[in-house]
Amino acid sequence: MNSNRMKKAVYTLLLSTIILFSQCTEEDNGVSTGTVEIKFDNVVGDIQAGLLANPGNEDYPYTTVLGQQYNLTLVKYIVSEIVLEGPDGAYYADELSIAGDDVNGYYLIDESNLSSQTLTVDQIAPGVYDQISFKIGIEEEGVDQGASIILDGMFWAWSSGYIGMKVEGQSSSSAGESFGDTIEETNPHGFGYHIGGWKSPNNVREVTIAMDEIRITPDYKPEIHLVIDIAKFLDGGLTFDFSKRNSIHDAATGAEYADNIPGMFRFDHVHNNPL
Amino acid sequence: MRKKLGFLLVMGWLLMACEGDKGEIPFGFVQPEHFPAATYTFDNNPISKEGFELGKFIFNDPLLSRDSTVSCASCHDQRVAFADPQHRLSIGIDAQIGARNAPPIFNLAFVNAFFWDGGVTHVDFIPLNPIANPVEMDQDIAVVIEKMRASALYQQKFATAFGEGTEINSARMLHALSQFMVMMVSANSSYDQYLLEGAALSESALRGLALFEENCATCHEGNLFTDGSFRNNGLDTEVTDIGRYLITEENGDLAKFKVPSLRNIALTAPYMHDGRFETLDEVLTHYSSGVQQSATLDPLLQAGGILGIPLSDAQQSDIITFLETLTDEEFVSNPLFFAP
Secondary structure (H helix, E strand, C coil): CCHHHHHHHHHHHHHHHHHHHCCCHHHHCCCCCEEEEEEEEEEECCECCCCECCCCCCCCCEECCCCCEEEEEEEEEEEEEEEEECCCCCEEECCCEEEECEEECEEEEECCCHHHHEEEEEEECCEEEEEEEEEECCCHHHHCCCCEHHHCCCEECCCCEEEEEEEEEEECCCCCCCCCCCCCCCCCCEEEEEEECECCCECCEEEEEEEEEEEECCCECCEEEEEEEHHHHHHCCCCCCCCCCCEECCHHHHHHHHCCCHHHEEEEEEECCEC | CHHHHHHHHHHHHHHHHHHHHHCCCCCCCCCCCCCCCCCCCCCCCCCCHHHHHHHHHHHCCHHHCCCCCCCHHHHCEHHHCCECCCCCCCECHHHCECCCCCCCCCCHHHCCCECCCCCECCHHHCCHHHHHCCCCCCCCHHHHHHHHHCCHHHHHHHHHHHCCCCCCCHHHHHHHHHHHHHCCCCCCCHHHHHHHHCCCCCHHHHHHHHHHHHHCCCCCCCCCCCCCCEEECCCCCCCCCCECHHHHCCHHHCCEEECCCCCCHHHCCCECCCCCECCHHHHHHHHHHHCCCCCCECHHHHHHHCCCCCCCHHHHHHHHHHHHCCCCHHHHCCHHHCCC
């Protein structure tokens, strides 16, 4: 291609992107990119629904590998930097931007909010994909963009940065005086674990999952179903002991447990739904 | 999305129209030529007169505090370069005493470390701290947003600043406050006029400048008068405030604090993170003969086995004369920043 033609092609591409951007996504049909839905299904071991209890509830339906009983009052995490890859080189990286309430590529999953558990990712190049990866938390580039709507409740003000994962609940083994969004210091059995920090230490963790093939075309809207086992967070590589530590609210303490995060996520199934 | 683009186009056209018509400088951030380049993310939060005015209104509104008694301006007063003129340790809600002295506010657009321990890395995140701090304003930011949404006045002000029909949310509130605060540029002191236009400084101030460059500018560096680092300048033998350690949890950062700017320093007494010195005389006496040995004392303040920076009384007073040339009268009396 001679360089003039190349330039022209780039301009046309730029122009069409601008035009695309200035239109609503519904109008994107007929353009040769596709859309995928990613479902984050939180579970605790075999239990799939009704995961959360109210603060103050003293029924403890779950048991850790240390034999400590607990319930959950809050589960929230931030998913970012979604990448899809395929066996034949297909590659898609979700676009990232933060500008106030205009946020792309960063998603808050909240167990108490069903609609937050399905992400729609679009503008994906057609092809076959069999691997998904993403990060839990927000790296420095995102923090450096300043205010965003997703910082509500997922942010440390005193040491600027996003909290990647919040797990709160109650355990008969906890001696209380913990705190969190759902846990008051007066709660006699509360625990509150907030994992954040992007610098020293960096507790943002990458998750890579092999999956069955999905086919991206303009005519299909595949669904990827992932299962996230909260028990694996508490029981993972470094097991939480509610009697020894029932609070984490800083990066250094959280660092020991951040490696539990990737083990929580596993592939379940895909649907290759025609539109 | 299309609406927004249109809005931007119209805005751009309006701005150009203004410029053409009256030859006025459009409202916005101006980079002083002798400062390092601003690092604030203007692309994410473009400055407008209306956004700035909204930020100013919020800054002066006690609605931000739990019982509507304390505003940002309660502790940050323009007459003293937005420092706290009255209190050694700042006084917040229910007359509770804070742990530190309120620093002045200016030239935020050029740095990325705020508060004495540098825990905040972006201007937008600054207000989250005083609002939530139980000894300052003690209010959940979500409650602030609720109160603003319930107010017809705020609905109208947010619409004017960010466009009709925009939601009031924390991101927009923080953006408005930032628009107000990053516009606070102090770059027109007698010293700046000397530097840029060759205006005269007194003999004493010039001697002070030379002494300052030799003894102080290693830390209070460049035209912002800070190198942005965290250091222990020898206030105590024992750790009385962990300082930077809170953020890094490294022992080497115990009792270290951000090197503060010295612009407008003659206005911002008392001095140091806990406001322990009432006058610049006391500060100079400290550097000259009061520096305390400790595990994290800065190497520059114990060079050659000598503690501190020995200076004669005359030298100390010359340095103070120089520091007084850093006062920016235009900034502290600029009607742009007056409470609405």
